[in-house]
Amino acid sequence: MKKIKFLSLVLVALSAILFTSCSKDDDGGGKNDPYKKLYGEWELYQEIKNNTVIDYNNCIPTYTFYEDNTYLFIDKEDTDEGCKSTAEKGTFKASEKSFVLIDDDEHDPVTYDIVKLDDKYMETILRYKSGGFDVELRGKYRKK
Known part of the structure; x- marks a missing residue:
């Protein structure tokens, strides 16, 4: 049971890191340039x-x-x-x-x-x- 909780925690942490690191790619490298x-x-x-x-x-x-x-x-x-x-x-x-x-x-x-x-x-x-x-x-x- 401890292994499942630990793996779940690791999975959540990895997901958070992946979604955070992708956000700059979605908006052109983090540069918000309307012109x-x-x-x-x-x-x-x-x-x-x-x-x-x-x-x-x-x-x-x-x-x-x-x-x-x-x-x-x-x-x-x-x-x-x-x-x-x-x-x-x-x-x-x-x-x-x-x-x-x-x-x-x-x-x-x-x-x-x-x-x-x-x-x-x-x-x-x-x-x-x-x-x-x-x-x-x-x-x-x-x-x-």
Whole structure:
């Protein structure tokens, strides 16, 4: 009888250890990151600047967001010689409704409001002043 009680106790202890050790695997290694959808490469296929639509067909800018909270922006300009690329690197901070880009060249931080974010699509709004006027720039992105 003592052996049965002892074996039952050992079995309960082992079960508790196994269930506890598996819990981190179930939630992605214990890292609860609601903005993991932001990570990866995004193509900016359309911008709407104060109700004027700008479609990017040939030279598509991209943003790549990394899990270490760094980003890479590749801007592409359509020229007579083809697409001319320039790169910007920096860090970012994400919250529930926005993300802030802080480039390595020490420009002012830029805040994007997140309108929509899922596994394949993102829409943002950037608001700023230019020449004393309020500007609203809505960006539409698709995940690469």
